[in-house]
Amino acid sequence: MKALLPLACLLAGFAPLGSQAVIDASRPEEWRALAPENTLYMEVGGNTVVFELAPELAPRTVGNIRTLVRERYFDGLSINRVQDNYVVQWGDPDAENPAAQRRQGIPATLSPEFGVPAAGIAFTPIPGPDGFGEPGFVNGFAATRKNGAVWATHCYAALGVGRAEAADSGNGAELYVVIGHAPRHLDRNVTITGRVISGSEHLSSLKRGTGALGFYETAAERVPITRIRLGSDVPEGERLSVEIMRTDSASFRAFVDARAHRTRDGWFDSDSGFIDICNVRVPQRMPSRP
Amino acid sequence: MKALLPLACLLAGFAPLGSQAVIDASRPEEWRALAPENTLYMEVGGNTVVFELAPELAPRTVGNIRTLVRERYFDGLSINRVQDNYVVQWGDPDAENPAAQRRQGIPATLSPEFGVPAAGIAFTPIPGPDGFGEPGFVNGFAATRKNGAVWATHCYAALGVGRAEAADSGNGAELYVVIGHAPRHLDRNVTITGRVISGSEHLSSLKRGTGALGFYETAAERVPITRIRLGSDVPEGERLSVEIMRTDSASFRAFVDARAHRTRDGWFDSDSGFIDICNVRVPQRMPSRP
Incomplete structure (x- = not known):
């Protein structure tokens, strides 16, 4: 049972991404360091x-x-x-x-x-x-x-x-x-x-x-x-x-959507279509070295 | 900020109980053993x-x-x-x-x-x-x-x-x-x-x-x-x-309500008015000995 593209995505003209693809496609300014x-x-x-x-x-x-x-x-x-x-x-x-x-x-x-x-x-x-x-x-x-x-x-x-x-x-x-x-x-x-x-x-x-x-x-x-x-x-x-994804970024919004549609990530058989706030878990990563 | 009595309770003529009071007031047939x-x-x-x-x-x-x-x-x-x-x-x-x-x-x-x-x-x-x-x-x-x-x-x-x-x-x-x-x-x-x-x-x-x-x-x-x-x-x-409260019992229904209104239990300052399913935690107790 694979997820169908949500109508909103079709209208907007982009294919929904899985959570790792969202992270991979994010822009550097969508991440921040710890103060x-x-x-x-x-x-x-x-x-x-x-x-x-x-x-x-x-x-x-x-x-x-x-x-x-x-x-x-x-x-x-x-x-x-x-x-x-x-x-x-x-x-x-x-x-x-x-x-x-x-x-x-x-x-x-x-x-x-x-x-x-x-x-x-x-x-x-x-x-x-x-x-x-x-x-x-x-x-x-x-x-x-x-x-x-x-x-x-x-x-x-x-x-x-x-x-x-x-x-x-x-x-x-x-x-x-x-x-x-x-x-x-x-x-x-x-x-x-x-x-x-x-x-x-x-x-x-x-x-x-x-x-x-x-x-x-x-x-x-x-x-x-x-x-x-x-x-x-x-x-x-x-x-x-460590870098933390900015939660006011477009990539974070796409990440939350990906967590509600896990079949995009493979292995999952069925999408819940929903993710509760405590399962979102804000992405973190090691900063890329210059 | 203490909880006000829900209207339904006033109409039904009973005061809402805290979670321990619900357990204390439960009837023996509202509990079961493990098979x-x-x-x-x-x-x-x-x-x-x-x-x-x-x-x-x-x-x-x-x-x-x-x-x-x-x-x-x-x-x-x-x-x-x-x-x-x-x-x-x-x-x-x-x-x-x-x-x-x-x-x-x-x-x-x-x-x-x-x-x-x-x-x-x-x-x-x-x-x-x-x-x-x-x-x-x-x-x-x-x-x-x-x-x-x-x-x-x-x-x-x-x-x-x-x-x-x-x-x-x-x-x-x-x-x-x-x-x-x-x-x-x-x-x-x-x-x-x-x-x-x-x-x-x-x-x-x-x-x-x-x-x-x-x-x-x-x-x-x-x-x-x-x-x-x-x-x-x-x-x-x-x-x-161990005895487990029957989840189809009236006491369990009252217990779930008590978990959404924790001020009845003391310490709590504010009721969420809601409890999510995974925080309900079905009551268990040691059986009373004859």
Whole structure:
């Protein structure tokens, strides 16, 4: 059952491309590098995980995280929670013990960023339906728009801000990464502040915790964080060389369409005709050397 | 921002319950046990993973798997592929080498079960929208209905049948489990034949393979499968004691509604008003002892 050409394509006079063909046909200006000030390098358990921060969607939280990283708050702390099909979470295991907790150079509370005003955010919609709102992308980040607000969405590898009962209790000192099916019901309940660009497998393959909510039951199980650095503090030669497809580009729009029509790629027998936002996965590539 | 009572609930004269309250208020007949002939026990890497098979949705494949298990086809084989945010896959690492491959007591090809006729399948719809079709459940299995067909859906922990290029090349001897965001674009392209009931964390936490498609590059990395047994061949005292909420019950309908309105459970600040099928996660519990 091969896909028929959509009428719109015939009218426009071009043949629809498979996802690799879209990437191959893209123009150099449809790709961008990581901005060093928006990149985190986390050394954990002998591996490196690289994150991109989303200052457009969570400016205050990103500011807090930059401060915490620069003052080396996370260095020597640990991953304390690994819950299957949910999250990996790190921070100060003594966070709830005022006598033992590590000092933070930021206030304990932060006005939450569960959504920002949609006006002024360059949002690229993708085809729905989507039960949570209007799906789309903001500069590489999967996002949802609804009722005049836009927020980064809990897809696999999203970087979120842990919080306690109070909505303003997440200041960026306790962070988590999604390692299972997108828990989008968490959207608008916690702030998403970035996403993993490289090394998610070093988090998702960690031993699951056997305590409540997947917390490790013993200190020995915790996975030590050697350090987290901001990209701008990493020597240029040690930075990750990666290019990310611009999500406001024509090639990205064609890529999303190709993901909904996988028979163009071969092997697939049947097209779903649809792709959900968390399965789009923005293309990345190694930059071509001059 | 607490949820307002939906009008329908006010008219019906009951207050909507949170998910734990739904479980607590359920009646005994709204739960079922695992049928031993539809249960697999996989001993792998020193752990046990328990699966429920879905004979209603993939009768021929389930028949093949029962035959392979009974003739101990899988015993001594291995997990050969672990691809991050995708699948764990096992079978005969020599499957493509006719001289070395293990003998199978079933034909090499099988007419695929990418969907079965919807007529005659007891399908419990859940609220959409859903871009892939009409979402619902069939006796505990997340499923999609569209154009007169119904198929088990690729949610986290779904058990699928690996295949090569030809649609009929998946006979059940090569199996995989979803360990990432639901790859529902695979629906109707491979047969889903069951799901993990217990122990998915022993698969999802395995070291990722570094070869193409996440295959392990060396034989030493493969994770040995000690044996797979059908529940009916496991001594009764060693079987997993678990009850699964019937997905055609009133309590399950109330549970799905509660998952779309998480503020009823506390902590949540904002309801999504929607839950996608792969985040419903059918309730399980230990049976109460007489």
